[in-house]
Amino acid sequence: MSRNRSAAALQLPDAVPLFAALGDATRLRLLGRLSAGGPLSITRLSEGTGVTRQAITRHLHALGDVGLVRHARRGRERVWDLNRKRLERAKRYIDQIAAQWDDAAERLRAFVEDQE
Amino acid sequence: MSRNRSAAALQLPDAVPLFAALGDATRLRLLGRLSAGGPLSITRLSEGTGVTRQAITRHLHALGDVGLVRHARRGRERVWDLNRKRLERAKRYIDQIAAQWDDAAERLRAFVEDQE
């Protein structure tokens, strides 16, 4: 029914910046390190990345803009951590979108095959 | 086990271009139209997008580079369609990566909460 289509239209604007944020190797690694090693300071997160601390700061803000990570002050450090709730929501978004593609394609599969 | 980590290391390089390809509104809409309406020519896919046919062509190639869509000749037209197998694999990639983040975060949740 047309409710599927409107639901997709609502999710799409959210999905775009989410995917864009995930489409970078440095940011994916940051998420990996945060998931493996709890809250970490910027300096810690910069070690071994091959880029400067400022570059890492920007990547963290990019992830923060879509809600995947959060930050807090701790003394003179600024520690960042995963936002697990947002991460869960993001996963559901992705699953739903993928499911829609699957469903629509599945419904038309026989028809499409006839045309080929 | 360390096998999880190495599996993640193998998936990450594939996930980056995949996410990057999905991080664009025009490309997400193209996938939506293809999933809803079978194979379509470039001219058809360009209608109503607000950008030129050449721009759409590039977006299709971007999606094609990560295997999400394929093309074929049909007369003087070039028709593009979803690659459902690749779409399925992409979905599984995403699920696995998200699951890893979840798992790692879950294992450390209590520890992290202690520190806060």
Add this chain to the structure above:
DNA sequence: TTTAAATGCAACCCCTATGTTGCGCTTTCG
């Protein structure tokens, strides 16, 4: 065989994401 449709190719913009350096501010520590 003309004409028009559908593309492919290539040269060009233009903006922004990514990265850097330099400097100043705050907090911690000897």
Add this chain to the structure above:
DNA sequence: CGAAAGCGCAACATAGGGGTTGCATTTAAA
């Protein structure tokens, strides 16, 4: 207090993504 660690801010450089225009090429249609 004085030095150093950890950041934030701002200016700057630059490569690449996204878009356009112009023209040649192939194929369908009159």
